[in-house]
Amino acid sequence: MVYLSVYQLIPYDRISELFSDLCGHSISKGTLAKAVATCYDDLAEVEENIRTLLTGAQVLNVDETGLRVTGIRQWLHVASTELLTWYGHHKKRGVIATDALQILPDFKGTMVHDFWKPYFRYSCQHALCNAHLLRELTGISETYFQIWSTQMNEHLHDIKTAVDGASLQSRSLTQNQIADFEAEYSRIIARGFEENPVIECARPPGSHGR
Numbered sequence: 001m002v003y004l005s006v007y008q009l010i011p012y013d014r015i016s017e018l019f020s021d022l023c024g025h026s027i028s029k030g031t032l033a034k035a036v037a038t039c040y041d042d043l044a045e046v047e048e049n050i051r052t053l054l055t056g057a058q059v060l061n062v063d064e065t066g067l068r069v070t071g072i073r074q075w076l077h078v079a080s081t082e083l084l085t086w087y088g089h090h091k092k093r094g095v096i097a098t099d100a101l102q103i104l105p106d107f108k109g110t111m112v113h114d115f116w117k118p119y120f121r122y123s124c125q126h127a128l129c130n131a132h133l134l135r136e137l138t139g140i141s142e143t144y145f146q147i148w149s150t151q152m153n154e155h156l157h158d159i160k161t162a163v164d165g166a167s168l169q170s171r172s173l174t175q176n177q178i179a180d181f182e183a184e185y186s187r188i189i190a191r192g193f194e195e196n197p198v199i200e201c202a203r204p205p206g207s208h209g210r
Helices: 002-007 012-023 029-042 044-055 095-100 117-121 130-144 147-168 175-195
Strands: 059-069 072-080 085-090 110-113 125-128 207-209
Touching: 002 012, 002 029, 012 029, 029 044, 044 085, 072 095, 085 095, 095 117, 125 130, 130 147, 147 175
Parallel strands: 059 110, 110 125, 125 207
Antiparallel strands: 059 072, 072 085
16 A cells, blocks of 8 residues: 555545555555555654665765646755655745755765756765766857867766776776876866857866766
8 A cells, every 4th residue: 555655655435446446445545544654654764774884885876856736836856876865845935944954964985966056055076967977068069069078978978888897797887997087187177168159157066077
């Protein structure tokens, strides 16, 4: 019942109808609501453990998305690693919410995000999501016909291909490969400044593309 309601997002009326059709027994909305509430209470310790592990992670992926609660726009915040995912609901989107959810204020690793300004408020390392970077680079290439953005787009794809290939062989990139990728990255950035000589780009301390 909880799985159908919370994960599959099926309304209580349809869940009740489903049980009636398949099992021949109807389930009231009150029973469904109580099951969800009981599961929530039983998982409180698990949720706290996940929050603690994410706070101490080396790399943390974060994001937020809007949702409607009784017709009012509110926010679902997410923090995750390769193995753990934590969701938190809040009426606000910004730092009031991210502070209240008690993960980011104490996080000291590398936070991967979509360069939304409030994330840079936290005193950790910052890495920008490559999916968003590629989207921006494509926009620059298509709108302003700049060369550096096309080169960087291709370079990021080359890095991903190399990392994926190394992972299939259960190994990491060699130091020489990393050095070569970093050198090419710096060369392309320099080309970007050459193509935009009057633009001064400010980068938050400790930030880097990821």
